[in-house]
Amino acid sequence: LSSGTDLFILIGPPGSGKGSLSELCIRNLGWTQLSTGNLCRKHIADQTEIGKQIDFAIKSGKLVSDSLVTSMVEEWLQSQMGKVPAVILDGFPRTVAQAKALDEFLKSRNQTLKLSIIRLLISDENVVSRLSNRYICSYIECQAIYSIGVGSTLVPKKSMICDICNYVLIRRKDDEESAIRERLLIYNKHQHDLLNFYKSAQYQVLELNVEKPLSDVFESFKKLVDIGFKK
Ligand SMILES: [Zn+2]
Secondary structure, eight states, rough: OOOEEEEEEEOOOTTSHHHHHHHHHHHHHEEEEEHHHHHHHHHHHHHHHHHHHHHHHHTTTTOOOHHHHHHHHHHHHHHHHSSEEEEEEEEEOOOOOHHHHHHHHHHTTTTTTEEEEEEEOOOHHHHHHHHTTEESOTTTOOOOEEESSTTTTOOOTTTBBBBTTOOBBOOGGGSHHHHHHHHHHHHHHHHHHHHHHHHHHHHHEEEEOOOHHHHHHHHHHHHHHHHHHHH
8 A cells, every 4th residue: 555545436336335345445454434424423413613514504404515525524534644544435426526626635635645436337237136135124223234136145044034133124115126226327327427527537447346246346356456556
């Protein structure tokens, strides 16, 4: 790894395993993940200046502005730089405006933060089959994820019962096929815009095939990232 902190953005549809891959990086590589959702909640709870503005936007039914999210992320990155080898950004950048703002911030840091874009490749059909086979534990404190897909390593031991807490498994409304196809339409448009921005801004976009078991995905990811670092 380089002397500064490396930043990664995983671009992939719902069901492409962004969360699972991030967890492996945290557990095995000592990386950290920035979740903008969690960071927003922390600012609100701590009643910081940013937190008050976010709280106000949410309470008045507005979207939290790109500039507010960006300044929150930048402040966090400043505080983490050099403390961790790498950070995976989760839920950011959500828009091209946020991507542009991050790009400007990185340029102002004189290469102390290096950003790599990893595009997770999976077909729409595979996303639909993965997500429509996905069930989660109904116990709110658990929410373990299972799959009833043939050959999956996540099949529960007892049919439709959580291995960990014995609560019944449920399917989220979001994971019904029609809902998945709708999410994919929105996602594909969003992905297209972000990738176009990153290509035009001369960032390296690395591609990772995720249509295989998670352990294989992780091995390929580590190789890919090494190649990225050497460049
Ligand atoms: Zn459970």
